[in-house]
Amino acid sequence: MLLVDVHAHLDLLGNDREIAAAVERAAAAGVKSIISNSVDPKSMRKTLELHQRFGIVKAALGLYPTEASRLSAAAIEGELNFIRSCRDRIAALGEIGLDYQEAKLEKDRRQQQVLFERQLELANHIGKPVIVHSRQAEKGVVETLIRLGCKKVVMHAFHGSLKLAEKAAGAGFYITIPTNIPRSSHFQAFAKALPLSRLLTETDAPYLAIHREGSSEPAHVAATIARIATVKGMVPEEVANVVFSNYQNLFA
Protein backbone atom coordinates (compact mmCIF):
# COMPACT_ATOMS: atom_id res chain seq x y z
CA MET A 1 0.00 0.00 0.00
CA LEU A 2 1.06 3.62 -0.58
CA LEU A 3 1.05 5.33 2.79
CA VAL A 4 2.07 8.76 4.00
CA ASP A 5 2.50 10.47 7.36
CA VAL A 6 2.37 14.24 6.81
CA HIS A 7 2.95 15.20 10.43
CA ALA A 8 5.33 13.44 12.79
CA HIS A 9 8.02 14.55 15.24
CA LEU A 10 10.65 11.92 14.51
CA ASP A 11 13.20 13.68 16.69
CA LEU A 12 11.00 12.87 19.71
CA LEU A 13 10.95 9.10 19.09
CA GLY A 14 14.09 8.42 21.10
CA ASN A 15 17.77 8.06 20.30
CA ASP A 16 19.16 7.67 16.78
CA ARG A 17 18.86 3.87 16.90
CA GLU A 18 15.22 4.04 18.00
CA ILE A 19 14.41 6.61 15.34
CA ALA A 20 16.04 4.43 12.66
CA ALA A 21 14.01 1.42 13.85
CA ALA A 22 10.75 3.43 13.64
CA VAL A 23 11.63 4.58 10.11
CA GLU A 24 12.34 0.96 9.14
CA ARG A 25 9.02 -0.24 10.57
CA ALA A 26 7.27 2.54 8.63
CA ALA A 27 8.93 1.55 5.36
CA ALA A 28 8.01 -2.10 6.00
CA ALA A 29 4.37 -1.05 6.53
CA GLY A 30 4.32 0.72 3.17
CA VAL A 31 4.96 4.30 4.27
CA LYS A 32 6.60 6.11 1.35
CA SER A 33 7.00 9.50 2.97
CA ILE A 34 7.21 10.88 6.51
CA ILE A 35 7.16 14.62 6.95
CA SER A 36 8.97 15.30 10.18
CA ASN A 37 7.94 18.59 11.72
CA SER A 38 10.01 20.84 13.91
CA VAL A 39 8.99 23.26 16.63
CA ASP A 40 12.08 25.26 17.62
CA PRO A 41 15.64 26.07 16.45
CA LYS A 42 17.09 22.85 17.85
CA SER A 43 14.49 20.52 16.34
CA MET A 44 14.83 22.28 12.97
CA ARG A 45 18.50 21.26 12.79
CA LYS A 46 17.74 17.72 13.95
CA THR A 47 14.93 17.40 11.40
CA LEU A 48 17.26 18.41 8.57
CA GLU A 49 19.74 15.82 9.80
CA LEU A 50 17.05 13.10 9.73
CA HIS A 51 16.01 14.14 6.23
CA GLN A 52 19.61 13.75 5.13
CA ARG A 53 19.92 10.33 6.76
CA PHE A 54 16.67 8.67 5.61
CA GLY A 55 15.34 8.64 2.07
CA ILE A 56 11.67 8.59 3.09
CA VAL A 57 11.96 11.41 5.64
CA LYS A 58 11.13 14.92 4.50
CA ALA A 59 11.69 18.04 6.57
CA ALA A 60 9.21 20.68 7.67
CA LEU A 61 10.87 23.62 9.39
CA GLY A 62 9.01 26.08 11.55
CA LEU A 63 8.59 27.83 14.86
CA TYR A 64 5.75 26.57 17.07
CA PRO A 65 3.38 29.29 18.34
CA THR A 66 4.86 29.37 21.84
CA GLU A 67 8.28 30.29 20.39
CA ALA A 68 6.81 33.74 19.72
CA SER A 69 7.21 34.72 23.36
CA ARG A 70 10.22 32.50 24.10
CA LEU A 71 12.60 33.76 21.41
CA SER A 72 13.88 37.33 21.01
CA ALA A 73 12.91 39.32 17.93
CA ALA A 74 16.49 38.98 16.67
CA ALA A 75 16.47 35.21 17.16
CA ILE A 76 13.17 34.91 15.26
CA GLU A 77 14.62 37.00 12.45
CA GLY A 78 17.64 34.68 12.31
CA GLU A 79 15.48 31.54 12.25
CA LEU A 80 13.27 32.87 9.45
CA ASN A 81 16.41 33.59 7.44
CA PHE A 82 17.64 30.09 8.21
CA ILE A 83 14.39 28.55 6.92
CA ARG A 84 14.65 30.67 3.78
CA SER A 85 18.23 29.47 3.24
CA CYS A 86 17.02 25.83 3.48
CA ARG A 87 14.26 26.25 0.89
CA ASP A 88 15.75 23.62 -1.44
CA ARG A 89 15.95 21.01 1.31
CA ILE A 90 12.49 21.31 2.86
CA ALA A 91 9.03 20.01 1.99
CA ALA A 92 7.02 22.53 4.02
CA LEU A 93 6.91 25.03 6.85
CA GLY A 94 5.65 23.41 10.06
CA GLU A 95 4.66 23.17 12.75
CA ILE A 96 3.31 26.71 12.79
CA GLY A 97 0.04 28.27 13.91
CA LEU A 98 -1.80 29.71 16.88
CA ASP A 99 -2.31 28.22 20.33
CA TYR A 100 -4.58 30.23 22.62
CA GLN A 101 -4.50 27.57 25.31
CA GLU A 102 -0.83 28.43 25.73
CA ALA A 103 -1.37 32.18 25.35
CA LYS A 104 -3.97 33.67 27.66
CA LEU A 105 -2.77 37.27 27.45
CA GLU A 106 -3.63 39.54 24.54
CA LYS A 107 0.05 40.51 24.26
CA ASP A 108 1.13 36.86 23.79
CA ARG A 109 -1.64 36.20 21.29
CA ARG A 110 -0.55 39.22 19.26
CA GLN A 111 3.03 37.93 19.21
CA GLN A 112 1.83 34.52 18.03
CA GLN A 113 -0.21 36.15 15.28
CA VAL A 114 2.80 38.12 14.05
CA LEU A 115 5.04 35.03 14.04
CA PHE A 116 2.36 32.95 12.29
CA GLU A 117 1.80 35.55 9.57
CA ARG A 118 5.53 36.04 8.97
CA GLN A 119 5.95 32.29 8.46
CA LEU A 120 2.93 32.15 6.14
CA GLU A 121 4.33 35.02 4.09
CA LEU A 122 7.67 33.25 3.90
CA ALA A 123 5.97 30.00 2.80
CA ASN A 124 4.00 31.85 0.13
CA HIS A 125 7.17 33.58 -1.00
CA ILE A 126 9.19 30.38 -1.41
CA GLY A 127 6.19 28.38 -2.65
CA LYS A 128 6.05 25.81 0.17
CA PRO A 129 3.01 24.24 1.87
CA VAL A 130 2.31 25.00 5.54
CA ILE A 131 1.46 22.45 8.25
CA VAL A 132 -0.73 24.24 10.72
CA HIS A 133 -1.37 23.84 14.43
CA SER A 134 -4.49 25.45 15.90
CA ARG A 135 -5.72 25.12 19.47
CA GLN A 136 -8.63 27.16 20.78
CA ALA A 137 -7.85 29.49 17.90
CA GLU A 138 -9.26 27.50 14.99
CA LYS A 139 -11.43 30.27 13.55
CA GLY A 140 -8.62 32.82 13.66
CA VAL A 141 -6.25 30.36 12.01
CA VAL A 142 -8.60 29.62 9.11
CA GLU A 143 -9.37 33.33 8.64
CA THR A 144 -5.66 34.22 8.66
CA LEU A 145 -4.84 31.54 6.08
CA ILE A 146 -7.62 32.73 3.78
CA ARG A 147 -6.76 36.42 4.26
CA LEU A 148 -3.11 35.82 3.36
CA GLY A 149 -4.09 33.86 0.26
CA CYS A 150 -2.47 30.59 1.39
CA LYS A 151 -3.24 27.78 -1.04
CA LYS A 152 -1.08 24.87 0.13
CA VAL A 153 -2.32 24.10 3.61
CA VAL A 154 -2.48 21.10 5.95
CA MET A 155 -4.73 21.57 8.98
CA HIS A 156 -3.11 19.25 11.53
CA ALA A 157 -5.17 17.70 14.38
CA PHE A 158 -7.92 20.22 13.68
CA HIS A 159 -10.42 20.43 16.51
CA GLY A 160 -12.63 23.18 15.09
CA SER A 161 -16.24 22.45 14.19
CA LEU A 162 -17.16 20.37 11.16
CA LYS A 163 -18.59 23.55 9.63
CA LEU A 164 -15.24 25.29 9.98
CA ALA A 165 -13.42 22.23 8.61
CA GLU A 166 -15.77 22.33 5.60
CA LYS A 167 -14.92 25.99 5.12
CA ALA A 168 -11.21 25.12 5.18
CA ALA A 169 -11.79 22.25 2.74
CA GLY A 170 -13.76 24.62 0.53
CA ALA A 171 -10.72 26.94 0.47
CA GLY A 172 -8.68 24.02 -0.87
CA PHE A 173 -6.98 23.13 2.41
CA TYR A 174 -6.27 19.53 3.43
CA ILE A 175 -7.41 18.19 6.80
CA THR A 176 -5.61 15.34 8.51
CA ILE A 177 -7.08 12.27 10.14
CA PRO A 178 -4.71 11.37 13.00
CA THR A 179 -3.81 7.99 14.45
CA ASN A 180 -6.13 8.47 17.41
CA ILE A 181 -9.25 8.15 15.20
CA PRO A 182 -10.37 4.88 16.89
CA ARG A 183 -10.91 6.77 20.18
CA SER A 184 -12.01 10.08 18.65
CA SER A 185 -15.65 10.55 17.63
CA HIS A 186 -14.56 13.99 16.37
CA PHE A 187 -12.20 12.53 13.75
CA GLN A 188 -14.59 9.70 12.90
CA ALA A 189 -17.17 12.39 12.06
CA PHE A 190 -14.58 14.30 10.00
CA ALA A 191 -13.57 11.14 8.12
CA LYS A 192 -17.19 10.46 7.31
CA ALA A 193 -18.29 13.97 6.31
CA LEU A 194 -15.27 15.45 4.54
CA PRO A 195 -14.51 14.45 0.95
CA LEU A 196 -11.64 11.97 0.65
CA SER A 197 -10.06 14.36 -1.85
CA ARG A 198 -9.34 16.75 1.05
CA LEU A 199 -7.97 14.22 3.58
CA LEU A 200 -4.43 13.33 4.60
CA THR A 201 -3.06 11.01 7.28
CA GLU A 202 -0.77 11.91 10.17
CA THR A 203 0.49 10.42 13.42
CA ASP A 204 1.83 13.50 15.25
CA ALA A 205 4.23 10.83 16.52
CA PRO A 206 4.82 10.24 19.37
CA TYR A 207 1.47 11.89 20.24
CA LEU A 208 -2.14 11.08 19.24
CA ALA A 209 -1.66 7.35 19.70
CA ILE A 210 -4.25 4.68 18.94
CA HIS A 211 -4.47 3.92 22.68
CA ARG A 212 -4.43 6.78 25.14
CA GLU A 213 -1.47 5.39 27.09
CA GLY A 214 0.62 4.43 24.06
CA SER A 215 2.74 6.42 21.67
CA SER A 216 2.34 6.64 17.92
CA GLU A 217 4.85 6.15 15.12
CA PRO A 218 4.60 6.55 11.34
CA ALA A 219 3.88 2.82 10.71
CA HIS A 220 0.53 3.36 12.43
CA VAL A 221 -0.97 5.26 9.48
CA ALA A 222 -1.90 1.85 8.04
CA ALA A 223 -4.49 1.49 10.81
CA THR A 224 -5.78 5.02 10.16
CA ILE A 225 -6.33 4.19 6.48
CA ALA A 226 -8.22 1.04 7.49
CA ARG A 227 -10.42 3.06 9.83
CA ILE A 228 -11.19 5.74 7.23
CA ALA A 229 -12.09 2.93 4.81
CA THR A 230 -14.54 1.45 7.34
CA VAL A 231 -16.15 4.83 8.01
CA LYS A 232 -16.49 5.60 4.29
CA GLY A 233 -17.48 2.07 3.22
CA MET A 234 -14.48 1.72 0.91
CA VAL A 235 -11.58 -0.71 0.62
CA PRO A 236 -8.33 0.39 2.30
CA GLU A 237 -6.25 0.28 -0.92
CA GLU A 238 -8.65 2.70 -2.57
CA VAL A 239 -8.46 5.11 0.40
CA ALA A 240 -4.67 4.84 0.53
CA ASN A 241 -4.36 5.63 -3.17
CA VAL A 242 -6.52 8.75 -2.97
CA VAL A 243 -4.76 10.01 0.17
CA PHE A 244 -1.40 9.40 -1.45
CA SER A 245 -2.39 11.32 -4.56
CA ASN A 246 -3.59 14.17 -2.30
CA TYR A 247 -0.13 14.16 -0.76
CA GLN A 248 1.51 14.22 -4.20
CA ASN A 249 -0.72 17.08 -5.37
CA LEU A 250 0.16 19.19 -2.35
CA PHE A 251 3.85 18.47 -1.97
CA ALA A 252 4.83 17.98 -5.62
Ligand SMILES: [Zn+2]
Ligand atom coordinates in the same frame (compact mmCIF):
# COMPACT_ATOMS: atom_id res chain seq x y z
ZN1 LIG B 1 2.78 18.15 16.10
